[in-house]
Amino acid sequence: MANSLEDLGGRRHFDYIVIGCGGIGSGALFWLSKKAGSNVLGLEKFELAHENGGSQDISRIIRLTYPDDRYLKLTPHTFTCWEAVEEESGMQVVYKPGGVTLAERGKTDHVMEKYEAAMRRANIPFETWDNKQLMERYPQFTVGPEFQATFQKDAGLVDAALGNALHVQLAQGRGAKVLDNCPVNRVAKASNGLITVSTPLGDFTCKKVIVTAGAWINQVLSSIGCHVPVYVTEENVTYFGSPHMKEFTKDKFPMFIYHTPINDVYALPVHVNGCTKIGVDAGGAVVSGDKRTWTPDPKRLEFLQDVCKKIIPKFLGPVVKTKTCLYTMTPDRDFLIDTCHRQGFSDVIVCCGAGHAYKFASLLGKILSEMAVDGQTQYDVSGFSWDREALTNPNFKPVFQMASQKSKL
Ligand SMILES: Cc1cc2nc3c(=O)[nH]c(=O)nc-3n(C[C@H](O)[C@H](O)[C@H](O)COP(=O)(O)OP(=O)(O)OC[C@H]3O[C@@H](n4cnc5c(N)ncnc54)[C@H](O)[C@@H]3O)c2cc1C
Incomplete structure (x- = not known):
């Protein structure tokens, strides 16, 4: 259950703000709260556990095997991260x-x-x-x-609906706050070197913001001149x-x-x-x-x-x-895990899960929390930066087919 504005006690600054509390964003809240306790705020456009995005279902595949070494290096840690959630909650995910x-x-x-x-x-x-x-x-x-x-x-399988709920509740248990029905409509630089995040419930400031807004990623990022081709x-x-x-x-x-x-x-x-x-x-x-x-x-x-x-x-x-x-x-169907440094916003961290990320949701949350708090992550995510053709060449052809291109479906 989300917090109300009153629960924030008039507080308008949190060191870390997460925009979008689906699978990956809830993972970021969970791991950030371990590092920064009550200095964490999650903002969610719809009510928590809504079904409008990519993460709310009872089961998602989890597996060690990926044909690409960038993922192969990460998959064992997906299990470890979910184990941390299971251990803390006492529930099997x-x-x-x-x-x-x-x-x-x-x-x-x-x-x-x-x-x-x-x-x-x-x-x-x-x-x-x-x-x-x-x-x-x-x-x-x-x-x-x-x-x-x-x-x-x-x-x-990983129980996604449960995973999301546990991430949020455990983060709240450490003092993190989560406002739902609170869409972010603007991210901007504040005059004091902080980031301003604007919502219908007013502005909040933070040192670092993590954008995990799924299908709405560009609505959030457009205010800082950033566009992810998705x-x-x-x-x-x-x-x-x-x-x-x-x-x-x-x-x-x-x-x-x-x-x-x-x-x-x-x-x-x-x-x-x-x-x-x-x-x-x-x-x-x-x-x-x-x-x-x-x-x-x-x-x-x-x-x-x-x-x-x-x-x-x-x-x-x-x-x-x-x-x-x-x-x-993304057109190459690979993750994006990077800051918006190209647009001059190195305090804005962005993640796109490319349609196969639920198994990684807790690990990605951990990675994003490390990037936010420590400035770097212990995991090798160098292959998921902006600097690749699929994200920089507007003529890059998607590696997947869409329904209209199919002969039989
Ligand atoms: C049918 C289906 C099957 C899948 N199967 C698998 C599988 O078996 N294994 C697997 O690993 N992955 C699977 N996936 C992919 C995986 O579920 C997604 O990659 C992952 O859940 C995406 O998580 P997310 O947090 O990026 O997105 P979302 O869960 O969509 O979260 C984004 C959140 O941001 C919020 N938001 C958006 N804009 C704003 C704003 N302006 N302000 C505040 N909040 C905002 C949204 O409301 C949403 O809650 C599947 C996906 C689908 C659809």
């Missing part, structure tokens, strides 16, 4: 039923090979299976010999009321990613709401934080139902809910 990756031979071999090479490089233990081995371990799959799979035991897409995730839910609990079924030639399909075991969950990665249409349809795409649902019928029929059941949700992606 991460579950590790294991993760299966599967593909049809000859169709996306290069993708499977990239992931396997990455696991070898990083000494991540994994198994490679043919279709029989896959079905021996998980009889829920019904795949022919054309399928190959890998299994990595540490992968699983594509905001409206994604869908569907929960099925499978009558076979007992076969899809976290102790019986892994999370899985199916690399199809069109898209990656991802699926999660039953968690909290009794439903199986499935989605298409980056299949949605380009929208904005304020202009979107909120309407599930029937074509994507049909595609996912066809996939399930083919490879995992018992996963299916009546559609309980299709939730729409926003990806905010």
